[in-house]
Amino acid sequence: MKKILFLTGDFAEDYETMVPFQMLQMVGFEVHAVCPGKKKGQTVKTAIHDFEGDQTYTEKPGHNFQLTYSFDDVNPADYDGLAIAGGRAPEYLRLNEKVINIVQYFMQHNKPVAAICHAPQILAAAGVLKGRKLTAYPAVGPEVTLAGGLFQSAQPNEAVVDGNLVTSPAWPGHPAFVAAFIKLLGVKIEL
Structure with a gap:
């Protein structure tokens, strides 16, 4: 069984925490949800988060999301994706x-990384975006560019893939975002 490290925290977006976590479990991954x-x-x-004009x-306020693993016990080498x-x-x-070190480990080892909405702020801080194509919530675009990333304007329901990295602007992109991440993990779903 492949293991996924899922990074979240207080006031993460509700859908962007609950839905990918559940979708990844649904297809058979062991998902360790952690917070420093x-x-x-x-x-x-x-x-x-909603768009109301x-x-x-x-x-x-969203839900209380229960963590499935202790952050202090995380060893990035134990995981297939982030x-x-x-x-x-x-x-x-x-x-x-440690969050920065984890992100750098996954990117340096070319393991699949999925980052949605404001999550690319962490990638920018980790210094792993130089020359990489990605999207994010539009307000994060300047940070992506300043970090050397190639910001791609995408519709909220789209995902952008560049090598081991998949990104999406917001939760409406979950179907494309999670499907692309699963594909990067080498899993094919047949119906």
Whole structure:
């Protein structure tokens, strides 16, 4: 069974935490959901982001999401892929040295990495975007560019793949985003 490391945190986007986590489990992956400073069984608070006609998204309380593994026990070599939830969590998760080291490990070893919405903020902080094509929530585009990435404008329901990296602007892209990540992991789903 392939193992996925799933990075989330307090006030990560609810759908971007719950849906990929469940979809990856549904197809048979063992998914270790972790957050720095938290242990297996503890929870993170999520936030629901919606577009209601304002200049940016609105934010409402989401669910409490239970972590399935302790962050301090993570060894990146034990995993086949890394998925990172978006929302507000990436803005502070990128300040954690072990998070940065984990991302660098996956990118240096060409293991599949999936980052949605604001998650590319962590990739930018890790210094792994130079020359890479990717998308993100549009407000993260300048950070991607400043980090040497080649920001791709994409519709919310699309995903962009560049080598081992798959990205999407927001949760409407889950079908394309998760399907591309599963394909990078070498799994073919037949119906």
